[in-house]
Structure formats: structure tokens, C-alpha cells
Amino acid sequence: MIHADEIARKKGQQYMGECANDVSFVDFVDHLTDSILDGKCVNSHFSPSHEHCLPCALNVxxxxxxxxxxxxxxxxxxxxxxxxxxxxxxxxxxxx
Incomplete structure (x- = not known):
């Protein structure tokens, strides 16, 4: 999950809100790509399908x-x- 305080800290700002509803799309994408490149856990909605869907393991x-x-x-x-x-x-x- 994206934490707005983490994004604000990366930008040298102080986090003032309670929720990540004030995060811009650019900040969201920056955070997501940074998380992926750093090897941090990423929500499955944003991970490659082959990591959680194994079509070769199923008889489809x-x-x-x-x-x-x-x-x-x-x-x-x-x-x-x-x-x-x-x-x-x-x-x-x-x-x-």
C-alpha cells in the first residue's frame, strides 16, 4: 500500500493528511516504480500477471x-x- 507520508518524505515535504487521497498520479507512478525497482512488496494489482496467475500449471x-x-x-x-x-x-x- 502506498503511504502518503513516504511519498512526502521522498519529496522533502512533511505529510499533513491521514490518507493517500492527495497523492498525484505522477507521485503514485514514481512510488510504484521505485518500489518495484527496490524489490519491495507490491500490491498484486500492479505486479505482472505471471507472478500470481500460472496458466501453464492449469489444464485450461x-x-x-x-x-x-x-x-x-x-x-x-x-x-x-x-x-x-x-x-x-x-x-x-x-x-x-
Whole structure:
């Protein structure tokens, strides 16, 4: 997690807030790249996929993507004979 006090310290400033909501995008990217280059723990959202997703270790038969989630879901449920009662896919998909 990014700590605003750490970013302020790197810039020679004193941290005055309670949360990192006042960190600029540039400061965020600088902190993230510094953390990666320093070998510090980085949130999995910003780490390379191959570090936490091991596709070669799985027997994958289907690969879907978010952009075609509805079509992929329909395809899979039909081909696997799974009944899925979804009245409003777009609305229900945003809940999950």
C-alpha cells in the first residue's frame, strides 16, 4: 500500500493528511516504480500477471475475456449444459 507520508518524505515535504487521497498520479507512478525497482512488496494489482496467475500449471480448456463476457458465458453454459437464469446480464454481471 502506498503511504502518503513516504511519498512526502521522498519529496522533502512533511505529510499533513491521514490518507493517500492527495497523492498525484505522477507521485503514485514514481512510488510504484521505485518500489518495484527496490524489490519491495507490491500490491498484486500492479505486479505482472505471471507472478500470481500460472496458466501453464492449469489444464485450461476455455479462455474468456472481459470484453466478451456475455458471449463467453452463453457459449460456456450451452456447451457445458449448465442452466443459468439471468434476466438482465449486464445488470447482474456488475454485481459479481
Amino acid at each position: 480448456k476455455y479462455v474468456g475475456k472481459f470484453e466478451t463476457l456475455k458471449e463467453d458465458t452463453i457459449f460456456l453454459t450451452q456447451n457445458l449444459s449448465i442452466h443459468l437464469d439471468v434476466k438482465d446480464f449486464e445488470r447482474d454481471a456488475t454485481k459479481d
